[in-house]
Amino acid sequence: MPTADNDRFAVDVRPVGGATVLALAGELDHDTAEPLRAALELARAAGRPRLLVDFSRVDFCDSTGLNVLLHNRLAVQKTGGSLELIGLHQPIKRMFTITGADGLFPLHTDVEAALGDQQHA
Numbered sequence: 001m002p003t004a005d006n007d008r009f010a011v012d013v014r015p016v017g018g019a020t021v022l023a024l025a026g027e028l029d030h031d032t033a034e035p036l037r038a039a040l041e042l043a044r045a046a047g048r049p050r051l052l053v054d055f056s057r058v059d060f061c062d063s064t065g066l067n068v069l070l071h072n073r074l075a076v077q078k079t080g081g082s083l084e085l086i087g088l089h090q091p092i093k094r095m096f097t098i099t100g101a102d103g104l105f106p107l108h109t110d111v112e113a114a115l116g117d118q119q120h121a
Helices: 033-045 063-078 092-099 111-116
Strands: 003-005 009-016 019-028 050-061 082-086
Touching (some): 019 033, 019 111, 033 050, 050 063, 050 111, 063 082, 063 092, 082 111
Antiparallel strands (some): 003 009, 009 019
């Protein structure tokens, strides 16, 4: 799948095993959320039920990014899939914890750990 980016944010989408990994980099906010929204829609349309969103290279995420993920989580779940998060670090992890969103997504430390966790496959 294609890579979407601008000067502040990038999304690299690639199939790995039975999952699709969306590797994010940069600042995810109101002005940069569209590439993530588009990449998630394309990944859902590709038919792989398991989407792994890698935050390990994200410097900032605001409520717009969180809302994109929450919306897509529901869409993925309606088709029997899962949207899982990888590599959340402070302060992004804090935002997920404060909002309670950390309890809505399976969380993994890295891609390898996510792929090794078959309970969500």
